[in-house]
Amino acid sequence: MKKVMFALSLFAATQAWAATESYNIDATHSFANFSIRHVVSKTTGTFNDVTGVVTLDPTNLNTANVRAAINVSSVNTGFGKRDEHIKADKYLDVAKYTQILFESTKFTASSQTQAVMQGKLTMHGVTKQVEIPVKVLGYGADPWGGQRAGFEGHLTIKASDYGFGWATGAGAPVGDEIEITLLIEGVKAK
Incomplete structure (x- = not known):
């Protein structure tokens, strides 16, 4: 009986492992x-160097x-002088803090396409626990013979929680809340 139970457990573990897919960002x-x-309006931008791995069972x-990981030097606001200004030590300090890192710790799914992802976000030398509602946008073949998956997530953080001093001074021209939208496309590992 023990051999049968062990075999069934091994089979179940193998099936679970087989269903897991990895996607390189x-x-x-x-x-x-x-x-x-920014003052009375908003400024937008993009970090366009995002790398990493998403591992999941689509079901x-x-x-x-x-x-x-996000390469902080990849910030792009559409205006070169502003980009250089916010890369300086008063704001992002890219010479000292080269990456923004995220590592998930838990997923709580409400369906096969929606979940809340919890994890550790490290930015500017500070690590905080965050929750990111995420949506699977889809899975499918790409034009180069590979398989891809698309994901979207949204969160709002406070710059002051990560040690950014610009947001704490009276009359600061730059706000404390940062709204973030993550648009991630992964290529299935072979």
Whole structure:
């Protein structure tokens, strides 16, 4: 009986492992977009160098795992002088803090396409636990013979929580809340 139970357990584990897929984040088709208050309006921009791996069972998002990195120097607001200004030590300090890192710790799925992803976000030398509602946009073949998956996530963070001093001074021209939209496209690992 013990041998039968062991064999069944091994079979179940093998089936679960077989259903897991890994997708390498495609840096040319993945973006971390942001918007932040500036004086009386908002400024937007994109970090367009996002890398990492998404591992999941498409039928059970509760088993998903994400590890991602954003190259902070890839910030692009559409205006070169502003980009250089916010890369300086007063704002992003890209010479000291080269990456924004994220590592998921838990997924809570409400369907096969929607979940809340919890994880550790490290930025500017500070690590905080965050929750990111995520949506699977789809799976499918690409024109180059590969398979892809698309994901979208949204979160709002406070710059002051990550040690950015610009948001704490009276009359600061740049706000504290940063709205982030993640648009991720992954290429299935072979």
